[in-house]
Structure formats: C-alpha cells, structure tokens
Amino acid sequence: MTDNHTHSQGDMNDPRHSRRLFATLALTGTVFVAEVVGALLTGSLALLVDAGHMLTDISVLTASAVTAVLIRRRPNAERTWGWARLEIITAAGGAIALMMVGLYALFEACKRLFTGGEAMQEPKLLLFFGILGLAANLGSLAILMADRSANMNMKAAFLEVANDALGSVAVVISAVLVMTTGWTNFDSVAGLIIAVLMIPRAGKLLHSSMRVLLEETPEGLDLTEVREHLENVTHVVGVHDLHANMVATGLPTLSAHVVVDADTVHDYESILTALQTCVRDHFPVSVEHSTFQIEPEGYTNIRDGVFHK
Numbered sequence: 302m303t304d305n306h307t308h309s310q311g312d313m314n315d316p317r318h319s320r321r322l323f324a325t326l327a328l329t330g331t332v333f334v335a336e337v338v339g340a341l342l343t344g345s346l347a348l349l350v351d352a353g354h355m356l357t358d359i360s361v362l363t364a365s366a367v368t369a370v371l372i373r374r375r376p377n378a379e380r381t382w383g384w385a386r387l388e389i390i391t392a393a394g395g396a397i398a399l400m401m402v403g404l405y406a407l408f409e410a411c412k413r414l415f416t417g418g419e420a421m422q423e424p425k426l427l428l429f430f431g432i433l434g435l436a437a438n439l440g441s442l443a444i445l446m447a448d449r450s451a452n453m454n455m456k457a458a459f460l461e462v463a464n465d466a467l468g469s470v471a472v473v474i475s476a477v478l479v480m481t482t483g484w485t486n487f488d489s490v491a492g493l494i495i496a497v498l499m500i501p502r503a504g505k506l507l508h509s510s511m512r513v514l515l516e517e518t519p520e521g522l523d524l525t526e527v528r529e530h531l532e533n534v535t536h537v538v539g540v541h542d543l544h545a546n547m548v549a550t551g552l553p554t555l556s557a558h559v560v561v562d563a564d565t566v567h568d569y570e571s572i573l574t575a576l577q578t579c580v581r582d583h584f585p586v587s588v589e590h591s592t593f594q595i596e597p598e599g600y601t602n603i604r605d606g607v608f609h610k
Contacts, residue, residue, distance in 0.1 A: 318448055322366035322458060325441040329358050329462070332437035339430035343423045346409055346492035347475050348430055351468040353402030354499055355434070358465050360395025364388045365458040385549035389513045396507035403503055406496035413489040424479040427488070431472035438466035464502070468495050516546035519553045522586040530583060531557065534575045536565045538598050545588070555580050556592040563598045 333355045340349035364387070371384035441462045475491035478484070518524055522545055531540045539560040547553050561572055573593060580588040 319366055319369035321444050321448060322362060322369055325444050325458070325462065326359065326362040326366055328437050328441055328444075329355060329362060332434050333359060336430055336434055339426065339433075343427045343430070345427045345430075345472070345475075345488050346406065346413065347472045347488050347495060348427060350402065350406040350492045350495045350499070351431075351434060351465075351472050353399065353406070354465050354468045354495060356402070357395045357399040357503070358461050360391055360398065361461045362458055364391035364395070367391070382548050382552075385552055388549050389510050392506060393510035393514065396503045396510060399499060399503035400507065403496045403500040406492050406499070410489045410493035410496065414486055414493070422485075424476050424485075428473060428476035428480065431469055431476050435466060435469035435473060438462055438469055442466065467498070471495055513547045513549070518545045519547050519586045522553070522584055522588075527555070527580065527584065530579055531559065531576060534572065534579060536562045536568065536572055537576075538562060542594075552590065553586050553588045554590045554592075555588045556594075558594045558596055560596050560598055560600070569595050 333352055336348055336352035336355060339345070340352055367384070367387060371387065374383055376383040442459070445459045445462065471491045471494055475487045478487040512520070524543055524545060527545070528540050528543055531537060531543075537559055541558050541560070543555075543557040545553065545555040557576075559572070559576060561569075565572065572595065576593050577591050580591050
C-alpha cells in the first residue's frame with residue numbers, strides 16, 4: 302500500500318494571510334461590541350440582527366485566522382491531520398448561532414410589525430452605529446483585498462465580510478428612513494430583510510460543514526466516474542472499497558483497493574503513478590492526498606465487503 306502525502310496548501314503558508322485575518326478580526330470584534338451596545342441603547346432590531354450577523358463573521362474569521370496559523374504546523378503522531386478540522390467545527394458552530402439569531406429576528410420583527418412591540422428609539426444614534434459598522438466592514442475589505450483570491454480560506458473570509466457590509470447598509474438606510482418619515486417600523490422591516498437573507502446563508506454554511514463532518518464525498522467529485530477512469534488504467538482489473546472525503550477546506554482525500562493483473566507484480570510503481578495522476582489531474586476536484594492498496598488478481602482481503610462492495 303502506497304500513500305501520496307503531498308498536500309495542496311498553496312499560499313496557505315504565507316504568514317501575511319494570518320496577520321491580515323487577525324487585523325480584520327480585531328476590527329470586526331470591536332465593532333460587534335459597539336453594535337450590541339447600540340442595539341441596547343436604541344432598541345433597534347436591525348442593529349441587533351446586524352450584530353448577530355457580525356458574530357458569524359467573527360466565527361468565520363476566527364476559523365480562517367486559526368487555520369492560517371495552525372496549518373503551518375506539521376502533523377504529528379497524535380494529530381495526523383494537524384488542526385485542519387478545527388476550521389469546520391468552528392464554521393458549524395457559527396452557522397448554528399447565525400440560524401438562531403435569524404429565527405429570533407423573524408419572530409421579533411413580526412411581533413413589532415403586527416402586534417405593536419417595542420419601538421426603536423434614537424434614530425440619530427442608530428445612524429451613527431450603522432455608519433460605524435459600515436466603515437469597519439469597508440476597512441476589513443481593504444485589509445483583505447490584496448489576498449482575496451490567494452486561496453479558498455482567504456476568499457471565504459473576504460466574501461463573509463462583503464456580505465456583512467450589506468447588513469450595515471440596511472441599518473443605515475433604515476435609520477435615514479426613520480429620521481425622514483418618523484415611522485419607526487422601518488427598523489423592523491430592515492431587521493426582517495437581514496434575517497431573510499441570513500437564514501438561507503446559515504443553512505448553506507451548516508449543510509457544507511455537516512457534509513465534511515459526516516465525511517461525505519467532496520462536492521463536484523463523481524465516484525462512479527472516478528471508478529470508471531481508475532479501471533481504465535493499464536493493468537487494472539477492478540476497483541473496490543473506494544472512499545473520498547474532505548478533511549478541511551481544500552484538503553480532499555481518496556483511498557481505494559485496486560486489483561491488477563497477477564503478472565504485473567514488478568510494475569506496481571508505474572500503476573501507482575498512473576492512478577495518482579488520474580485523481581489529481583483529471584477531475585474538477587483535484588485530490589493530492591490519495592492512498593491506493595494494490596492487490597494481485599485473485600487476492601482475497603479478509604475485510605472485503607464489510608463496508609461495501
């Protein structure tokens with residue numbers, strides 16, 4: 302059995318990424334505290350929901366920053382994948398928190414709109430905190446702009462902050478409308494809109510996280526097609542016990558038992574090279590970490606059929 306341990310980390314090892322992520326995290330965390338205080342002072346639902354939205358940003362940015370730091374540490378005998386899995390766990394926790402905030406916002410917005418719940422106060426103060434949040438988001442985008450396409454980790458962080466900037470825009474618009482019209486329920490409408498945009502995103506993030514935690518096949522990788530291509534490699538008779546999963550973002554893995562002609566025992570090296578090249582270069586999801594167990598034709602593994610045929 303031969304294992305190809307070349308991880309495709311690309312620019313993940315650039316220390317500038319972690320510095321930019323931590324700078325963005327510090328800025329976002331500071332404004333999150335300010336928005337919570339502002340929501341308590343003004344009673345603004347839109348500002349409270351935007352703070353909850355920003356809490357998810359903090360979760361994603363923390364996962365991205367921690368990943369950018371820890372991925373540079375070599376795996377050891379205790380953690381054979383290092384700390385890469387922490388990114389997914391943090392993302393799942395952030396998605397659950399975002400979902401709870403979104404559902405609360407829906408309930409609270411409907412209560413305020415239809416049953417005359419708590420009204421928003423101090424629209425000028427709301428405008429101040431809205432502009433503060435928007436400025437922080439624009440500052441974060443400026444920090445991340447240079448590295449936004451460096452890798453999947455940085456791209457996710459950039460998109461997360463860009464999405465949150467839309468929430469801050471909604472807060473600013475609602476404050477202006479309340480000041481010009483005097484109808485305080487514009488704040489509730491803004492909170493409702495942010496929540497409606499937030500819940501599907503939380504569901505998508507949670508779904509993606511659970512796919513990784515449940516070790517489902519990476520999205521975009523068709524194992525039926527993979528099996529067919531592997532079986533077309535010269536001297537390969539059949540493929541069984543084919544597995545593929547994601548350890549973390551950008552780290553797909555694949556393993557398989559490969560049955561070859563009995564008279565090719567001295568040609569295993571070329572067969573392995575062909576198999577590894579196939580899964581690395583042929584499919585939309587490039588699998589750098591692949592493990593193949595070569596079995597001569599007629600060999601019976603004592604665990605064949607335990608998991609699947």
